[in-house]
Amino acid sequence: MSFKVSVQPAGREFTVEPGQTILDAALASGMILPYSCRNGTCSTCRGRVVSGSYDAGPAPARILEADDLARGYTLLCQARPTSDVVIEAEEVRMSGDIVVRKMPVRVQALTPLAADVMEVTLQLPSAEAFRFQPGQYLEFLFKDGRRRSYSMACAQAVDHRVQLHVRHMPGGAFTDRVFGRGDEPLKARDILRIEGPLGSFFLRADDRPIIFLASGTGFAPIKAIIEGMLGRGDRRAAVLYWGGRRPADLYQAELASGWRARLPGFRFVPVVSDALPEDGWAGRTGWVHQAVMTDFPDLSGHQVYACGAPPMVEAARHDFVHQRGLSPQAFHADAFTSEADRAEVQA
Incomplete structure (x- = not known):
């Protein structure tokens, strides 16, 4: 019924x-x-x-x-x-030329960004433009019915290509392939099937200053959003807090630092939670959302875009709203969930 x-x-x-x-x-x-x-x-x-x-x-x-x-x-x-x-519930306004479709894609390149992060470049069909909002994601569709979700790490498809940042999850059916493990390693020219674009994580039209919050490869969609701002000449004040366990987890920190020269009012704050003496880390330490709490006693006039592991996203949502006065409607998030996360919820 x-x-x-x-x-x-x-x-x-x-x-x-x-x-x-x-x-x-x-x-x-x-x-x-x-x-x-x-x-x-x-x-x-x-x-x-x-x-x-x-x-x-x-x-x-x-x-x-x-x-x-x-x-x-x-x-x-x-x-x-x-x-x-x-x-x-909030209705999200989407550009009318963005259409969710299923299509074949070709693996164009696999480029290591860190020991456990691979940039995967996909060649899309050239017959029709693939339009998306910076920050959205796509899903790989596999023959056994499984799906895997990854955010586009670019603001638009250039030459019908998009990039993804894939972190290796040991034992992961897809990420083992990406990193050359198992019986069927992924390689250039392989054909995969995707559906996209998906998700409601993208920059809203607003004049309030922005706080971007990322952990690990949650940097990928935020990178896309910031590059979209650069392309449009968006001059809103923005600060990016990017957290990792070790400095190497901030695998494109130099790129993020360079945005300050191109985006007036932009700041980048790298945060490391488990630095070792041999890392020589002299920057901020601790949990990345706590660094925001330290710097901003009042978030009532801000927008927040958070992406990363669900515990980080949910802790930030709760603490920013209840302790720093952020409007719940001003918190936009994309939580990267693993198969273990899904299994726990479905148990």
């Missing part, structure tokens, strides 16, 4: 078919709600059910705070209506 979903304050409606989640039905109808992982391991798709009944699944109780659950918030990527429902 299908049910109607009414969205406030947008005043939009769409129908959820049997087996669909609210998020999937919204996307199928052409309405874009905030989303990232689509598997219940982050809270980007958090929305409030005003009225109606639904099956929330187990994920919200693990991801959302008790107060949010009591007020009717849930994860729209997991919620399946059991009646007509009314929800409160």
